[in-house]
Amino acid sequence: MEFVPPDTTTETTDLRSIVSNQTRDDEQTDYVMSELGTAGVDSAWELAAVDTDRVAEGSLLESQFINELLESVRDSIKGYLVTYTVVEAWRWRVADPPCADTPTEWPMFGGTQNNMRWGSLISPLETGETKWEFTTDDDVRSSPAVNGHLVLIGCDDGLVYGVNIVSGDTVWEYRPNTYVGKPVGRFRSSPTVTQSVLLLGRDAGELYALSSKSGSEQSKFKTENRIRTSPAVADGKVYIVGDSGKLHAKYIDRPDTYWTYHVGNKVRSSPAVSRDTVYFGCRDKHLYAIDAETGEEDWVLNTGAIVDSSPAVDGSHVYIGNDEGVIYSVDKQTGEVQWQYETGNTVTSSPAIVGNTVYYGNDDGNFYALNVDNGDEEWSQGFNSSVKIRYSPAIAEGFVFCANYDSLYALHPSTRDVVWSYSDHRIRSSPTVAHGTVFIGTEDGVSANKGVTGESDHLDV
Structure with a gap:
């Protein structure tokens, strides 16, 4: 589906009109517009998609002014979100793009190649109505990927499935020629889709490339040991790491x-x-930072405990947790710790970042929201202290979707209210959000x- 941005010529969404509301006269407006152009920002949609550091690095504008401008722009375009979430689609274009040539709905474990875990909704629905359930012979511990009209699933039964996103019917089923069943035949690596290629690892130590269609x-x-991480793709290369203790870079x-x-x-960190x-x-x-072109080490940070959490990366920092219950914010260029927050319980959940907040789950049964700048706790939400939250959250249109072994929850972050929950089956994967629908792996x-309410990306999901 081709993405077409809304009309940017209206007063509401015209960048110059928005800037003029933040400046004292036409001369200052001209100056700000010139600096934004230097930073590669030519429309309200592009400005809404980038972070403060990116604009500050490419212009002479002060960070505080940029923040105020960003807030004004995002408020102005809220009513114009169509088809895909507009801000996300333009973010993919001007910042770190996903692996596909055009925006796909949820092409990999972290949603985008920097694991920010954003999804696409249009408006919230307060029921969480189950549209369909796809049944397998075993657990689905691999988080689904969504590409076009297909939900792509790896399963503990040793098969990979392409499922119709509207009906939940099987479109195709892949059984490896070397099918060996459990345990080494399991697909627990979450799929990654780039162009029309589906990539995922198997417990037998193999990375498969399948036609997504x-x-x-x-x-x-073939690698030397099981692969339970999700592949990352950038600039035509796939990066895969697993129990062999080796990060491989290869052309697709x-x-x-x-x-x-x-x-x-x-x-085990994707x-x-x-x-x-x-x-x-x-x-x-x-925590490792490796040059994507040469394979040389940029820096390494000793966190003092096992790191199974997958990193999330914004314009300036890397966010990750460890088994001692510490969440780190690390300068992405130098590897220096900006802040750390200690919970005292294991963090396997990978962080999700939206705006000024980092979200993640914890083995203490609580879901946390931290300030991205200083690591201060903004709030925490408990569900069941005896049930660990090891799955990674997904974010879409101001709603947070998180899960423990028992239930999937839709949270409103400003009120911490549970808008709806799903508990028909035991949960086995992190949620994926696309086409206005939340997909999640279960025990079967x-x-x-x-x-969402209304039309869902013209797919009638």
């Missing part, structure tokens, strides 16, 4: 390895790619729960 096998790359369409970086232990750097955690207690398949 038909499920036919295109290639297979070639069998050979571009480079390999060795670490000291198993890796890599994030941002501005030519690959970030991931390791069970050797470290995938559930699709409606999260």
